[in-house]
Amino acid sequence: AAAVTLAACTSADETSAGPEGELVGSGTGDECTIDSPVPVGAVLSLTGAAASYGETQRNGLELAVDQLNEAGGVTYELTVEDDQTDPKQGITVFEQFTGSDPQSVIIGPTLSNTAKQTDPIAHEAGTPVLGISNTAEGITEIGNYVFRDSLTESAVIPETVAAATEAYGLQDVVVMYSNDDAFTESGYEAFAAALDEVGVEVSETITFSKSDTEFRALLEQAASSDPDALVVSALIEAAVPLVTQAREAGMQMPIIGGNGFNSPQLMADAGDAAEGVVVGAAWNSTADDPLTTEFIQSYEDEYGAQPDQFAAQAYAGMTLVDSAVRAGCSGEREAIRENLAGLSDVPTVLGEFSFTDGRDAEHPAVVQVVEDGSFAVLE
Ligand code: 1QQ
Structure with missing residues (x-):
């Protein structure tokens, strides 16, 4: 019973x-x-x-x-x-x-x-x-x-990468992502596959934690290969300091983000440093x-x-x-x-x-x- x-x-x-x-x-x-x-x-x-x-x-x-x-x-x-x-x-x-x-x-x-x-x-x-x-x-x-x-990231990122590659003539990039979150890891996989698909070389892949806010050493490492763009899979709490510190370090190349970057907090908190960030979005705010x-x-x-x-x-x-x-x-x-x-x-x-x-x-x-x-x- x-x-x-x-x-x-x-x-x-x-x-x-x-x-x-x-x-x-x-x-x-x-x-x-x-x-x-x-x-x-x-x-x-x-x-x-x-x-x-x-x-x-x-x-x-x-x-x-x-x-x-x-x-x-x-x-x-x-x-x-x-x-x-x-x-x-x-x-x-x-x-x-x-x-x-x-x-x-x-x-x-x-x-x-x-x-x-x-x-x-x-x-x-x-x-x-x-x-x-x-x-x-x-x-x-x-x-x-x-x-x-x-x-999904796998639906949007191929379009993002193709558009950025065409707009900026990308040849080689550095990829950075937090490897302790389901979304940022999945976004990384999607970026790696999409970059491979269009034949853009990944000169370096750098990982960090989603709770990190200090990126200066990692950015110096990224800058050393003089990439055409930084490709970043991160949530907004890491994205803001990463973008800010990249610009402070004189890195003016496009920064290509995943869905985590689709927040106006990026512009509010990173200010001018956010200029030139590229991100694929599910909603066209200019429609x-x-x-x-x-x-x-x-x-x-x-x-x-x-x-x-x-x-x-x-x-x-x-x-x-x-x-x-x-x-x-x-x-x-x-x-x-x-x-x-x-x-x-x-x-x-x-x-x-x-x-x-x-x-x-x-x-x-x-x-x-x-x-x-x-x-x-x-x-
Ligand atoms: C996920 C995301 C985040 C950026 C949502 C806010 O795409 O966790 O899947």
Whole structure:
């Protein structure tokens, strides 16, 4: 009898104590109405080293939920919890969102490094997860409850490297990356493969820790081979001092970064040193289609600052959740999973969005360069 009880407790169907029955509505698409608000749990890094990403993610989610709730028919109850940039805290919140405080879908966590540990919990519990900023390899492979709207490093970096190689005539580069984070390691792999593909020589590969802030000795080592560019896979807390100290050391070559560089904190904290940083992005902040311009305007009205890529991916995440909920007119977990998987060509601030068969993001990317303190398209 004990074995039977245990099996019942751990089966995906039994783990939800939520109001699932009330989450099935009537009508479809724009006509769908669901009486109870659909519970959405977000797990974001609001404190710790990744807080600058998490902060704008929260803004993007809250803005989207406010707008969706105002439109009505289907409403959302958003609960945002801080993972403190710590996988252990991420696990605690995922256990909460799949257990005592059940959510129909979990958005996040901010970092791939955390997602690798948290997403199996949601998958096991039968709760769909939508990553909005995870770009490392091996996230959606965790299982078929795991989705992401963030383009991977392996999707974006080949375009970044090809565009930079063409723009600057690169022949040889030095690669620097932190080798203690799932995202930065995956970004390194993507850079190495992409550089090889276009025939750019890597004269040296230098590793550091994600918590390092002192790069002068490593930069001196990098400068000694006189590279045409520095290629860096780092999170923002290391990227800012690395870029700043490179410029202080007189290194004026392009610095090519991965997704970690897609934060306006780079320009805010590195100032002029950020000029000439090249980074591939999932969101074109200079696009002038109505969805993008209205998003930028309403974000600025609400928060008094320009949105960044992470805010846009968060905002688009709620567009996708809403599309999936409306497609089945159901806020139940299994319906959301099924209907997310079926989404294609959804108009979002990221462009026309589809999921691949592997539940990864498919939409256009853009290669940007910091010019006069903001991201411009690299021509
Ligand atoms: C990851 C990333 C970070 C830069 C997200 C904020 O891409 O951890 O996958």
